[in-house]
Amino acid sequence: MIPYGRQNITEADISAVVEVLQSTWLTQGPGIAEFERTVAKACQASHGVAVCNATSALHIACLALGVGPGDLVWTSPNTFVASANCARYCGADVDFVDIDPATLNLCTSKLALKLKAARDAGRLPKVVIPVHFAGRSCDMQAIAALAKEYGFAIIEDASHAVGASYQGVPVGACHYSDITVFSFHPVKIITTAEGGLLTTNNTALAKRLARLRSHGIAQGPEQLVSEPAGAWEYQQVELGFNYRMTNLQAALGVSQMARLDAFIARRRQLVRQYHTLLADLPVVRPQACEASAWHLYPIRVPAERRLEVFNTLRAAGIWVQVHYIPVHTQPYYRALGFGPGDFPEAERYFSEAFSLPLFYELTDEQQLHVVNTLREALR
Structure with missing residues (x-):
């Protein structure tokens, strides 16, 4: 996995x-x-x-x-x-x-x-x-x-x-x-x-x-x-x-x-590679930002296909994750008076997004496998 x-x-x-x-x-x-x-x-x-x-x-x-x-x-x-x-x-x-x-x-x-x-x-x-x-x-x-x-x-x-x-x-x-x-x-x-x-x-x-x-x-x-x-x-x-x-x-x-600089440098390298590898796919890539620490690499796909693509990747052993369910839509906050439609940009992003693997030990080969699996899932 x-x-x-x-x-x-x-x-x-x-x-x-x-x-x-x-x-x-x-x-x-x-x-x-x-x-x-x-x-x-x-x-x-x-x-x-x-x-x-x-x-x-x-x-x-x-x-x-x-x-x-x-x-x-x-x-x-x-x-x-x-x-x-x-x-x-x-x-x-x-x-x-x-x-x-x-x-x-x-x-x-x-x-x-x-x-x-x-x-x-x-x-x-x-x-x-x-x-x-x-x-x-x-x-x-x-x-x-x-x-x-x-x-x-x-x-x-x-x-x-x-x-x-x-x-x-x-x-x-x-x-x-x-x-x-x-x-x-x-x-x-x-x-x-x-x-x-x-x-x-x-x-x-x-x-x-x-x-x-x-x-x-x-x-x-x-x-x-x-x-x-x-x-x-x-x-x-x-x-x-x-x-x-x-x-x-x-x-x-x-x-x-002591390894913070190395961690950040590798994450930024992987992000640059993702940007290139995903350029021809029907996904919205995160906006480039060289100053980011790149904890996450979230992409967006059409909302009607998000669940299907998400499940296909997980079935292939690629543990993508959604970040985040908008806080105001959680049951606790809905009980305080918030609800769907209150913050439409956050809700729209949530409906389309999931995060691809991104961590220091992720190899180039693993990253290519992630992208190729995503490519197949999007067909």
Whole structure:
């Protein structure tokens, strides 16, 4: 079987994890801070805060920015449900902004129109969460300009975009956002088995994120509310969570980060090859973008043929996948008042799309087999 995505694990990765297993630090330990520094440096950000997964990162990002009951958070409907659920965890309301059919990211012109209407109605979002779908950055400069005009904070959901860049600067530098969130699930660009990380240039935000990931316990003397009675004392100063990454995961992450450039280079090479190999087929290829990290390679076929072609590829052992069912059409969100027809570009894309295999170890021969099988399925 050829999956749509898969991790690459080397002897160096295994050795890094074994070294931690043989140490005294299995859960919390110095490797976590090293991983945070490694990712923050690669992103040109001031701070990195590692957590157990990207969903928890999105949750505490919302909390750190003060999202709560009565607030409103906007995101893209073309994403995994976690991008919206994080606001619901905080008791906030959620709405969506339809996508640009070319980039498949949140559409900035639609965002501008929706913001104007929201201001007129007196109901502006507190936070907007642009999602860098498939590894391509949203137009963050335009979104940041709107944030300045309308007064909302920005969380970049860069779960797909480790190693991507925007305007020549790494995604995660937070030049146009308050916080950026990354995912290290095994199908992502690098993996920590499970894990996530937040970058920010705001020291106060970084300290609060670190506190929220660990039960809300004070993370230094300056955060204590009273003089400690002894060295044993810890103080919970707010309600937090157990969202910590382990030292084992961090060791794997540091080892993986050493190959980030190689991972991105191979993905971009495979994408260029896909673009060429698919040029004569009746499919819509994703828009070229050399700055993308290319977590996914989504194509579009006529909606009436999507299921047939999808099933033919899977029957041939090519495990294509659909990314994503629009969030607003999920039963939970339909119960909140959303429904089909609300965000037509996201729905149209979903009805036609599936992702072809794309990962570091995918060979040229396997890629050619995928394309040839797709060619036969489309006949």
